[in-house]
Amino acid sequence: MSSINFLGAASGLPLDELVSTFVNAERDTKLARINKTKTTLDASLSGVGQLKSALASFLDASKKLSTDNLKARAVSIVQPEAGKEFISATAKNTAAASSFDIKVNQLASGSRVESADGAYSDSSAVVSTTAGNLTFQADGNSFTVAVTAGMTMNELRLKINDVSDNFGVNANILNVGGAVGTKLVLTSTITGTGNDLAISNDNAELDAFSTVPTGASAGLAVTLAAKDAVIELDGTTVSSKTNVFDDVVQDISITVLAKTPDGNNAKLDVATDKTAAEKNINDFIKSYNTLVSQVATLTRKRILDADGKVTLESGALSGDSLPRNIMNQLRGVLGSTVSGAADSLNSLYSMGISMTKDGTLEISASSEFNNETGQARFDKALNQNFDNVAKLFGGDDGLISKLDAFVSEYTKTGGILSNRQDTIQSQLRDNTKASEAASRYIASYEDSLRKRYAALDTLLGQMQRQQASVTAALSSLPKFTSSSSS
Known part of the structure; x- marks a missing residue:
């Protein structure tokens, strides 16, 4: 079994401990600065990211005060009866403040088409003994159903309802019996006067299931015509082919849901949405104050107690002038006047918003x-x-607009803060390379020391053995022995 040689085994000296001490000292010297730099860079990268995020959040809150959002209109409706909706409405930001009395005389409805009484005894009646096509049309919409030879009335009903491009025609069969018998009933969701459902064919045998015959007469008739919705707006009668009245009042959309009771109309009011505006302005102030607090945390200095112990660590961007420069410029924007605004309301201060001594609004x-x-x-x-x-x-x-232009320069991709992040990340990569190089140097340094001290250990071991040999030889000489004895 081979033996394992330890540094110092030959000489008996603590050479392994000595080498470890030298290596650790060199490692601490080389890596301390590198590790400290990395810690600083990591904190800076995190701090810049937090600053960028805080600025972006403030800008998002600011944009809620753009012209369109501030001009949002509040729509209020007084229904004729509690618990039931007769009308609903929406208003664009450009709608004028207004108030209207609305009477709903009629809702828009689609048409209804039926077969004649007594025409069929049951739903198994054959539609046609030969093939053909039925075409359904209303207000420019159309679809076609292919009728096969021997198709029954119920099969036709199912096919009409299942066809993929059906624009809103529903087919039903009423099994009434008696003199009425079985009736085919077709309803259309296409509303508006003049938009009745029309059914034509390319085979006269299908006239019984058409409103527009190819031969002598049609078998289906319109029993309920499509109608417009009709309202009275402050006494003026207005109609719409649907239940939606768009821009009858400019930039306002009114939807009718039910006919209003006689003598009891709905009331519609459109006004500027001051409640939403107040909330957005207060959110803007809160968001800015949050930004001020976040920057103060990022840039704070380390605090020591009376004994010199750290009670509060410094912020990630302590000593960095960039956050302070940003806030100084931002305060300048917030304190500026707006040239296009009214003279009496051209600054935050004129609106009652002021800046406190600690920089908040x-x-x-x-x-x-x-x-x-x-x-x-x-x-x-x-x-x-x-x-x-x-x-x-x-x-x-x-x-x-001023805030957007200023803040975006820092927060946008390729902006000032993005470039700062790129620079720090590049420095971190260089730091990693320096750390790896230092580790290689330490390993080489340790290897060199061990070789040198291994040689020293061997030399000392040899010298110790020679000394022992010389001492043994001298002690065996007679004169040396007698002298020693006397």
């Missing part, structure tokens, strides 16, 4: 620099100058 209850409190100016702007509020925030020159 608030709607102040104080009247320190104005006869009115910030809250009073805010309420006045929403209640009396709503369209001017939209001009302040929205538009090509509005505050949101």
